[in-house]
Amino acid sequence: MRADRLLSLLLLLQNRGRMTAPELAAELEVSVRTVYRDIEALGASGVPVHADRGPAGGYRLMDGYRTRLTGLTDAQAGSLFLAGAPGPAEDLGLGADLAAAQLKLQAALPAELAGRARRLQDCFHLDATAWFREADPVPHLARIARAVWDQRMLRAHYRRWDGEVHRELCPLGLVLKGGIWYLVARPAAAEEPARTSVRTYRVGRFLGVDTLAEGFQRPEGFALAAYWEESARRLEAVLHQETAVVRLSPRALRLLPMQFGAAGVRALAGAGAPDAEGWVRVELSVESRAVAVSDLLRLGTEAEVLGPPELRGALAEAVEVLAERYRARAVRPGPA
Structure with a gap:
């Protein structure tokens, strides 16, 4: 809507000072021609917008001018709770509300606090998406x-x-x-x-x-x-039904938190003293036997499962199957 865009344009100039037409167009996601028309509309409504010519030129408000049109709508006020996570705000359909709310909030702040807020945005960014995994499509x-x-x-x-x-x-x-x-x-x-x-x-x-x-x-x-915290605890209790005793190399110790998350962190906290080879014995919470075998194999030759015997036996069988498979499919060099 044009009224919302004009207010956003006014607040951008108030918060950031001089801006060029291309910069304003990029912020408002419109064409440069639309920015020109909106600047004219602001001027016609009595807003003192000055155009500075030259390479360092752009549009700016007259010194000392500040708008008081900074009231937040309900959606904009609610979107401020997602100010550190613009991606999720966009998923929820609140991206535009969040941007408008931030502009209005900056406009209402004294110059010193507004500068601090912009510096915080420059220095800190929250990314809620997990590494190496595409986010779920969530059309609904x-x-x-x-x-x-x-x-x-x-x-x-x-x-x-x-x-x-x-x-x-x-x-x-x-x-x-x-x-x-x-x-x-x-x-x-x-x-x-x-x-x-x-x-x-x-x-x-x-x-x-x-x-x-x-x-x-x-x-x-x-x-x-509270529901989510309790639900997460119940899920972890259901999944982690067994404790594996594992001997780990120094390298595996570094990998443990990355491979096993919170369970790996807890295992490290209770680790014993290194043996003569520098390996450490830990007690690690694991999921079902099939999942545990797959997870522990990711540590490769940097780990040895000492118990329970059933898990150690399952790992030994898996290693034997892998060894036989690779021996059977080994690529033999051709004749010289």
Whole structure:
């Protein structure tokens, strides 16, 4: 909308001082010709915009001029909570609101504090996406977020590990973890009277979402952050059902936190003293035996599993299979 763009243009000039037409066009995501028209519109409305000619020229406001049009809309105020994570804000459909809110906030600050705020933006950046992994496509995220905010029920088509299901859900909140969005929701009681507990759904697995006219009441005393923390603890307890005793080289000790996350950090904290070869014995929480074998093999020859015997035997079998496979498929050199 042009009124919003004109206000953003005015606030940009107020917050940053002199800016060229191409710089303004890039910030506002419009053409340079549109910037020229908007500058004329500001001047016609009584805003003292000066055009400085030459290589160091650009547009600026008359010295001492400041606008008081800095009131935040509801969406802009809410978007400030995502100010450190512009990517997730964009996913939720709040990217433009966040940019406008930041401009208005800067305009309301004294010059010294506004400069400090810009320096913080220059020095710190939060990237919520995990390394070496593409983020889930989340085409339905904005609609789900709106239903969460409006407390409206959703009719969802969801892909589970065992097939596709249709559910009516009461959406309670959204969580971004490791670059992946999750919906915390309660199945509609009328649809599943015996299954009304709060559950977690991966947003990228929703195949379709419709917002219903029907609203719902949030469970009394429900706190999203507390639910998520408890849910994460339960998941870790379910996954980490066994403890492996592992002997690690100095290099494997450095790799352990990267390969095993929090479980690796805890194992290092309780590590014993190095032996004569510099290797260290640790107790490491691991998942099911099949997963543990795969995870521990990533440490290669830098680790030796000492127990339990069943896990050590499973690793020995896996190593034998790999050795036989590579011996059988070894490339023999041709005749000289």
